[in-house]
Amino acid sequence: MGKRLVILGAGESGVGTAILGVKKGFEVFVSDFGKIKETYKQVLLHHEIEWEEDGHSEKKILSADTVMKSPGIPDTAPIVVKLEKAGINVVSEIEFASQFTEAMIVGITGSNGKTTTATLTYALLERGGLNVGLAGNIGKSFAKQVAEDDFDQFVLELSSFQLDGIKSFAPHIAVLTNLSPDHLDRYDNDFQKYIASKFRIAMNQKEDDYFIYDADDEVLVEWLEKHPIRSQLLPFSNTKKLEKGAYINNEEIILTINNKNLTMPIASLGLQGKHNQKNAMAATTVATLLKIRKATIRECLESFQGVEHRLEKVLKINNVMYINDSKATNVNATFYALDSMETPTVWIVGGVDKGNDYGDLLPLVNEKVKAIVCLGVHSEKIIKAFGNVVDIMVETQSMQDAVNVAYKLSQRGDSVLLSPACASFDLFKNYEDRGRQFKEAVRNL
Template sequence: MNSQVSGFKAKISKQRLVVLGGGESGVGTAILGKKKEFEVFVSDFGKIKESYKQVLLHHEIEWEEGGHSEAKILSADIVMKSPGIPDNAPIVIKLIAKGVKVVSEIEFASKFTEATIVGITGSNGKTTTATLTYELLKQGGLNVALGGNIGKSFAEQVADGRYQNYVLELSSFQLDGIDSFAPHIAVLLNLSPDHLDRYDYKYENYIASKFRIAMNQTKDDYFIYDADDIEINKWLTQNPIQSQLLPFSVTKQLKQGACIINNEIVITIDNNNLTMPIGTLGLQGKHNQKNAMAASTVANLLKIRKTTIRECLESFQGVEHRLEKVLKINNVMYVNDSKATNVNATFYALDSMSTPTVWIVGGVDKGNDYTELLPLVNEKVKGIICLGVDNEKIIEAFGNVAETLIETHSMEQAVKQAYRLAERGDTVLLSPACASFDLFENYEDRGRQFKEAVRHL
């Protein structure tokens, strides 16, 4: 069986594909598997959304929810595990013990496309950079799709077969499930401790996971990375990679890659230069300068015209749930940064605040260390509103720093408390630094509930 599995690209009559998880990536993989003539079975330990059930029924794909039929799953030739399912889930442990290949959607789908793939990962800025890169390539006239950890599933788009280029936002969980996946252009934006609960609380395990994006690259591929990031530099020194390195930096001048000279972004690839004034960027802030550098380096490599790159960088206004200005009420600005699911993302958010801030924080802690936020909280935050089932760690970290600290257990409650605390000229910032799964479906649901609650004030 193993020889069949390792070569699952070849058409072998009715190989059995089992998909664990009936969400976006699971259903997309099931559709692709069916199209490629696998015998497909979808199993979800929880509930499958009605809309996804309809898709599975339409494609005549067998599915189950509310538990796993072990015999049906263990008879698989190959299993696609959705990114939310941990490696230590009992069914996954049994599959691996039996020698069944368990992969991610990204690995499975990449077998069935010859398209150029740009893979973008990092602890923060993935969605913004992936969306900006997609816009640059699309406006540059390329036939391109956006997928991975964002939007429509990569596998479903591969099944569709219409695209010659993909920009994929990739999480560490998706990269954990790859075997031979190799993007032509890999981007590593930054590293900061995140999801440590899935990595035995070891930062080095998480870092190794992120670097999997480059593990199958060759000398004909490119690796774009933040040259200001200590952990990235350390890893590259100890673990040389095969691809061509293109660094970006806001602190040093670089002969090859992207840097800042005289308030202009300068991108140099093989003596070919592109310049862009920082002041005209649609998204401001140092982290967005880096996101712009990474995205335009990709666009440059894929031969997008310089004028198109400049115009796109000037007009790009960011993505939903990332420092998104919602409304100004009584001269108080409400900002939705629900996508800040780790401490580093919240650091950027607080750092960008220029007015006294009422900060809504909390959710599922992923092994967070809040100490790096203390100076910013001291300087900028006038009140903290905890929003989570368990707020103990946040209270412990900031109880003596903020003049006001209030516990809440619903978004409506949190926004009402923020409204009472905020005065003219202040900002109310939702930047949770935590995952959302205690009170919300996901960070999008959390962000939308915030916007809804603000509009109802």
């Protein structure tokens, strides 16, 4: 590998990669097409790393031996197209950093549930006494942690964009939580391309590695049958009895691996809902493979309360529960959210539509939703999809307005649910910003 490393994008993954690059003796140059956050600038200055913002100096970039491209930059960006034409190696942070660690890696991907599964897996391993780091699409940069910490294991939450930039990366344990159409705008509106991207997590795995997956996901199972992988398969299911892997029977999770058994009553899980049973089964399978004690696993599953912005209960006001599910950036995630509602619901939805098909939500909306508050730029499709099912639909352009309208439309015993089913980039920095604004608006009621 040549020694000139150019990094495109000076966010968390870019700056983390720069720190690791310097440590490993690379000549590093960081280039951001937009503005670099002040905090990241300070880090680059501290490490004496050359950087630029508000544009790309082509000559400097095309002189690279290796380019680390941040996941937010599409392959169609002009500078990336030029790099590919020049035959320059373009990789993701995950690919770059994984070459410099001996740590055992658990990689977790999927359309939904990956953050909860990754956070829960990390909690199980840490409580089990392992020296483990959590990175990828979550928390501190993987590359930065490889540079500065000496972990024995890493739990990585991986997006399809991060997996698109791998060449030799191979997690010892890979988890694929589920597949549903998402980010199709980045995959030529072709679901098959998106599925192939997710399955890259297993492409370099060997026979002594493991692949944990949802056996109830027809799309996933069908793809596996047509494109067999080398690693050992460990399925989990809510509906089928499995000889090995995890399944649910008589309100209990039953896990069997290498003649080891674990049972856990569903009622004692800290996280409720069918999707969370699956997240728990996936995380428990990882913990069992890594020999975490049964008692530790049970204790951790009982106490784990979930992640911010994922069906997070904010406040009860006038006997109305306000729930923040800002992390639901696609239809499938919102499906789970609506499915878990047990009271009449005022639903705040909308944002940047990523080619959504709202058809799957119709039965749930019909059953659970009393009013819809549209928030964001793409309201037309939502109004068209649900206009015949829901009597009250209101369009809003700010979180404050949306929450105020929802407050007026709700009655004692109702729930107000923010579950946008869309990306957040029209009115917010990201889904976290959207969730925090929701919580603030609720607290100000």
